[in-house]
Amino acid sequence: MTKSKAVRIRQHGGPEQMAIDEVEVGEPGAGEIRIRHRAVGLNFIDVYHRTGLYQLPMPAALGMEGAGVVEAVGPGVTHLKPGDRAAYASQPPGSYCELRVMPAKTVCKLPDAIDFDTGAAMMLKGLTAQYLLKRTLPQGGLKEGDFVLFHAAAGGVGLIACQWARAMGLQLIGTAGSDAKCQLAREHGAAHVINYAKEDFLARVKDITGGRGVKVVYDSVGKDTWDKSLDCLQPFGLMASFGNASGPVPPFAPGILGPKGSIYMTRQTLFTHIATREATQEMADDLFRAVTGGQVKIRIDQRYPLAQVQQAHRDLEARKTTGCTILTL
Numbered sequence: 001m002t003k004s005k006a007v008r009i010r011q012h013g014g015p016e017q018m019a020i021d022e023v024e025v026g027e028p029g030a031g032e033i034r035i036r037h038r039a040v041g042l043n044f045i046d047v048y049h050r051t052g053l054y055q056l057p058m059p060a061a062l063g064m065e066g067a068g069v070v071e072a073v074g075p076g077v078t079h080l081k082p083g084d085r086a087a088y089a090s091q092p093p094g095s096y097c098e099l100r101v102m103p104a105k106t107v108c109k110l111p112d113a114i115d116f117d118t119g120a121a122m123m124l125k126g127l128t129a130q131y132l133l134k135r136t137l138p139q140g141g142l143k144e145g146d147f148v149l150f151h152a153a154a155g156g157v158g159l160i161a162c163q164w165a166r167a168m169g170l171q172l173i174g175t176a177g178s179d180a181k182c183q184l185a186r187e188h189g190a191a192h193v194i195n196y197a198k199e200d201f202l203a204r205v206k207d208i209t210g211g212r213g214v215k216v217v218y219d220s221v222g223k224d225t226w227d228k229s230l231d232c233l234q235p236f237g238l239m240a241s242f243g244n245a246s247g248p249v250p251p252f253a254p255g256i257l258g259p260k261g262s263i264y265m266t267r268q269t270l271f272t273h274i275a276t277r278e279a280t281q282e283m284a285d286d287l288f289r290a291v292t293g294g295q296v297k298i299r300i301d302q303r304y305p306l307a308q309v310q311q312a313h314r315d316l317e318a319r320k321t322t323g324c325t326i327l328t329l
């Protein structure tokens with residue numbers, strides 16, 4: 001048995017619920033690896049886990065993303081070996097630690113050209129941008145020149161999506177909560193930006209698209225943007241809801257989708273897309289190509305030592321962060 005520092009909560013609540021415990025880490029079982037983290041990614045889903053919007057059995061470990069060196073592999077694991085550099089997005093939560101035993105299925109070898117910090121920052125957010133832009137498609141697919149609306153475009157997932165959308169030839173309209181964030185989204189490939197803290201994003205979207213609306217809305221903000229987002233869509237457009245940063249979307253009647261132009265609605269989660277080793281690797285390879293090829297740069301704007309995890313959560317929730325955030329070890 002080896003010991004590891006690990007961030008855990010004993011009950012759902014505010015950032016003060018997170019404490020650093022010392023835990024015992026054993027040998028990996030079948031289908032598992034033991035990984036020593038070099039860096040850990042912070043994601044908004046960690047906030048949902050902490051607050052209890054997404055419930056966890058207690059005590060609960062937090063964190064869904066990390067990068068490090070594989071120390072040991074359990075029976076049946078063939079795609080990794082001790083000494084491999086690796087990175088992952090994975091459930092159950094538990095990446096906020098130095099060392100852990102975890103399922104190997106979604107852990108991928110990290111290309112030499114990608115450093116640990118970048119690997120830790122990009123897996124959950126990058127694979128999410130991948131499935132949103134390439135696997136969550138409107139009728140007829142997405143074509144060059146198509147308009148899409150992406151909320152919180154200056155955030156972790158957002159800045160990756162801006163760059164990837166540009167590489168795909170899409171006209172991404174990005175929203176963000178300040179002029180500085182809008183500028184950042186524009187610099188990363190958003191064709192148009194809207195400061196939704198002071199502008200009516202529906203009116204601006206109609207204006208930008210000549211009244212037609214967008215083919216897809218990617219909405220991770222939830223409660224605050226939901227109603228107007230639906231009205232931003234063109235007929236047969238797709239509402240891709242994927243988060244609740246402002247709170248969950250209230251229940252709605254499917255009948256409202258008809259008069260709005262027979263629009264489609266989907267609520268996706270990354271973990272359905274990376275349910276198999278094959279799918280994970282295929283998506284990760286696409287992401288690795290985009291990053292090593294320079295189409296997508298992973299911007300790490302915040303770094304906090306693991307001991308400052310409470311402050312990291314406070315800043316993320318207070319909308320003070322841009323791009324990706326990592327916890328350093």
Ligand code: NDP
Pocket residue numbers: 042043044045124125128152153154155156157158175176177178181220221224242243244245246247268269270271316317318319320321322323
């Ligand atoms: P971000 O870095 O994007 O941070 C969240 C951003 O949401 C904030 O910076 C803020 O940007 C915006 N926001 C709008 N309203 C609020 C509010 N009331 N409180 C806090 N933030 C608000 O986080 P991530 O990149 O980690 O994740 C982005 C979103 O994608 C999250 O909602 C997350 O849950 C979701 N997600 C979903 C996945 C899935 O598969 N379903 C997988 C990965 C992420 P601004 O100030 O510009 O409005």
